[in-house]
Amino acid sequence: MPLPPSASNRLRAWFRLLAAAAIVAAIWLGILPYIGSRPPIRAYIERNDSRGIDPSAKFYTELPGMPRFAAQIDDARRRDAAAFGMGKR
Amino acid sequence: MESNSASPPDSDAVVISETPFFRSEDCWAICLGWLVLLVGLGATWLNRPDNNAELRAEFEQFSSRLDAAQRNPQAEKQSVEKLRKQRDGLRAQLAINPTKPWLAKLGSWDDDPSRAFISKTGRNLLPGLIGVLVVGLVLFSIGLRGMGEPIGGFPLAFLVVFALAVLSYVLAGQNVIKHYNLEYALWALVVGLLISNTLGTPAMLRPAMRTELYIKTGLVLLGAEILFNRLLSLGVPGIFVSWVVTPIVLVTTYAFGQRILRIPSRSLNMVICADMSVCGVSAAIATAAACRAKKEELSLAIGLSLAFTVIMMVVMPPIIGALGLGQVLGGAWIGGTIDSTGAVAAAGGMLGETALAVAATVKMIQNILIGVVAFGVAVYWVTCVERSTAGQRPGWLEVWWRFPKFVLGFLAASLLFSAVASSGLEGQAMVSATIGGTSEVLRGWFFCLAFVSIGLETDFRQLRKYFVGGKPLILYVCGQALNLLLSFIMCWLMFEKVFPNAAAAIGQ
Numbered sequence: 001m002p003l004p005p006s007a008s009n010r011l012r013a014w015f016r017l018l019a020a021a022a023i024v025a026a027i028w029l030g031i032l033p034y035i036g037s038r039p040p041i042r043a044y045i046e047r048n049d050s051r052g053i054d055p056s057a058k059f060y061t062e063l064p065g066m067p068r069f070a071a072q073i074d075d076a077r078r079r080d081a082a083a084f085g086m087g088k089r
Numbered sequence: 090m091e092s093n094s095a096s097p098p099d100s101d102a103v104v105i106s107e108t109p110f111f112r113s114e115d116c117w118a119i120c121l122g123w124l125v126l127l128v129g130l131g132a133t134w135l136n137r138p139d140n141n142a143e144l145r146a147e148f149e150q151f152s153s154r155l156d157a158a159q160r161n162p163q164a165e166k167q168s169v170e171k172l173r174k175q176r177d178g179l180r181a182q183l184a185i186n187p188t189k190p191w192l193a194k195l196g197s198w199d200d201d202p203s204r205a206f207i208s209k210t211g212r213n214l215l216p217g218l219i220g221v222l223v224v225g226l227v228l229f230s231i232g233l234r235g236m237g238e239p240i241g242g243f244p245l246a247f248l249v250v251f252a253l254a255v256l257s258y259v260l261a262g263q264n265v266i267k268h269y270n271l272e273y274a275l276w277a278l279v280v281g282l283l284i285s286n287t288l289g290t291p292a293m294l295r296p297a298m299r300t301e302l303y304i305k306t307g308l309v310l311l312g313a314e315i316l317f318n319r320l321l322s323l324g325v326p327g328i329f330v331s332w333v334v335t336p337i338v339l340v341t342t343y344a345f346g347q348r349i350l351r352i353p354s355r356s357l358n359m360v361i362c363a364d365m366s367v368c369g370v371s372a373a374i375a376t377a378a379a380c381r382a383k384k385e386e387l388s389l390a391i392g393l394s395l396a397f398t399v400i401m402m403v404v405m406p407p408i409i410g411a412l413g414l415g416q417v418l419g420g421a422w423i424g425g426t427i428d429s430t431g432a433v434a435a436a437g438g439m440l441g442e443t444a445l446a447v448a449a450t451v452k453m454i455q456n457i458l459i460g461v462v463a464f465g466v467a468v469y470w471v472t473c474v475e476r477s478t479a480g481q482r483p484g485w486l487e488v489w490w491r492f493p494k495f496v497l498g499f500l501a502a503s504l505l506f507s508a509v510a511s512s513g514l515e516g517q518a519m520v521s522a523t524i525g526g527t528s529e530v531l532r533g534w535f536f537c538l539a540f541v542s543i544g545l546e547t548d549f550r551q552l553r554k555y556f557v558g559g560k561p562l563i564l565y566v567c568g569q570a571l572n573l574l575l576s577f578i579m580c581w582l583m584f585e586k587v588f589p590n591a592a593a594a595i596g597q
Contacts, residue, residue, distance in 0.1 A: 013287050013288045013289070014287075014288065016287040017283065017284070017287040017288055020283050020287065021283075024260070028202070028260060028263055029200070029202075032263050032264075032265045032266065033199055033200035033263075033265075035265050036199050036200075036263075036264050036265040037199075041265060041268075044268060045264050045265075045268050047438065048268055048435055048438060051438055051442075051445065053431070053434045053435050053438050053445070054267070054431050054434075055267065055268050055269065055270045055402070055429075055431040055432050055434065055435035056261060056266075056267045056268075056270055056271070056272040056273070056431050057429070057430045057431030057434070058272060058274075058368075058369065058370050058371045058429065058430060058431070058533075059311070059314055059368075059371050059430055059456055059529075060314075060430050060449065060452060060453035060456050061314045061524050061525070061529050062430070062431070062529060062533075063430060063431065063434055063449060065434070065445075065449075066449060066453065067177055067521070068173070068174075068177065068446075069434075069445060069446040069449040069450060070319070070322060070446075070449075070450060070453065071173060071176075071177060072173075072442075072446040072595075073322055073323060073446055073447070073450045073595060074322065075155065075156070075159060075173075076591075076594045076595045076597060077322070077323070077324055077594070078156070079156065079159060079160065079594060079597075080590065080594040081324070082590075083324075083588060083590035083591045083593070083594045084323065084324025084325060084326065084327075084588060084591045084594070085324050085325030085326070085587075085588055085591075086321065086324045086325065
């Protein structure tokens with residue numbers, strides 16, 4: 001674990017942290033909103049939202065649209081189980 | 090997982106802890122995880138509606154109407170979709186989780202971060218956030234107390250670490266970041282690293298830097314989401330694409346990393362292989378805990394996975410379109426290869442509705458593999474990789490002592506929730522409500538707390554040594570190339586040659 005800096009370096013350490021925070025703020029409050037307002041990116045985001053897609057989901061349970069996607073496949077399998085190798089034709 | 094300072098990367102020797110089981114982190118991770126799951130499930134069961142029988146009858150009626158509409162080639166797509174929505178609404182009414190309003194994840198935003206605290210439906214998320222803070226504080230205080238550790242400094246330290254986790258969630262909620270799959274795990278690490286590598290980690294935070302406890306408790310909660318009854322969702326083709334190719338890629342890439350690349354750390358090799366072949370960050374977390382990988386190794390594997398996931402989710406859809414593979418084959422290929430579940434859905438969605446459903450379902454089946462992989466890796470590690478200090482293979486009793494027992498709590502949660510979900514319509518609804526309202530929300534926060542803690546504990550310079558020779562990168566690229574090739578062959582065989590009618594049925 002990194003150790004806290006000595007007293008003489010403390011000011012420099014705070015400066016580094018504040019500089020990093022300023023860069024993060026500039027990216028998140030300036031650059032990213034600008035990129036997000038560009039028509040192709042806006043359209044991509046809105047298309048995902050309307051379909052229940054959360055691209056940051058780590059697991060299927062985090063996908064808002066998953067029940068609908070699974071239901072679509074379940075319905076197809078129920079209609080024709082043999083097509084999926086799960087019964088006789 | 091182990092701290093980096095404990096041993097060099099190539100040391101496999103293990104010293105068995107003499108802590109009694111009831112004082113161990115594994116025991117308390119299981120107790121805390123199960124407490125959350127049982128409270129969530131119990132509250133949902135007690136809150137079941139009085140008109141249960143009517144709702145079920147109505148659900149069956151809608152299912153029959155939906156089947157009839159789908160068999161009718163002249164039925165409009167919109168009316169089928171409307172029927173499906175009404176039927177799903179009925180299923181949701183069968184089980185309502187009363188804890189849901191009191192636990193919340195943060196929302197997304199474009200240019201105003203305060204929007205992260207308001208849901209899409211306009212609900213204020215602050216009560217839910219306070220609920221998570223209180224639940225976390227109480228649970229982990231109980232856990233630390235049970236482990237016989239002092240908890241005096243814990244509440245204040247937890248408050249600060251939780252605030253950093255909130256900041257990470259806010260950063261991850263920016264819409265551009267979110268829609269390119271740069272998830273909170275990365276930002277939690279960055280936030281922790283920024284503090285630890287500038288100011289240094291304040292000593293007052295140490296009582297709440299409990300990476301292993303957060304991760305193991307989160308994994309026990311994740312067990313409830315591994316539902317084996319979903320395994321046959323896509324029938325035989327789904328099993329072949331997800332459960333045959335994935336283990337082959339995992340084992341082959343691991344062997345390649347050991348024998349050809351000679352990666353110095355077996356655990357780093359295993360974590361990269363699991364996150365590349367199974368399902369990204371969640372598989373990396375589960376495997377890292379099962380093989381006691383170092384925190385820096387988990388960070389590195391996640392960084393690699395996220396970088397390649399962004400590239401693949403942007404590049405694969407146009408390639409599939411140019412090759413004219415079709416939505417079912419293309420969707421299955423995406424589902425079998427892109428690491429992260431969310432990115433799979435985003436890439437599948439670029440191809441179309443059918444590809445989206447197939448990709449998400451293939452990935453869901455692959456997600457379920459996490460339980461088996463974590464168990465298999467834990468067994469392999471304690472029996473084959475770890476040696477006693479004398480360099481001998483351990484006996485069965487020793488294997489049992491070494492086994493990461495939280496994995497058993499994780500598997501038991503999976504089996505219980507799979508059994509409840511298999512019991513019928515009501516069981517399915519109860520499991521969905523418990524997961525959606527309780528376990529998934531808390532699990533996300535616990536993982537986020539773990540990644541903030543990892544960042545706070547990591548010296549950035551120590552990450553450099555893992556990049557020497559670029560071996561992790563070569564391992565990932567070679568493994569992913571094999572994954573792409575084998576998955577494509579299997580998807581083509583399954584959906585074009587062996588079960589061509591499955592593709593037709595899905596596309597109907």
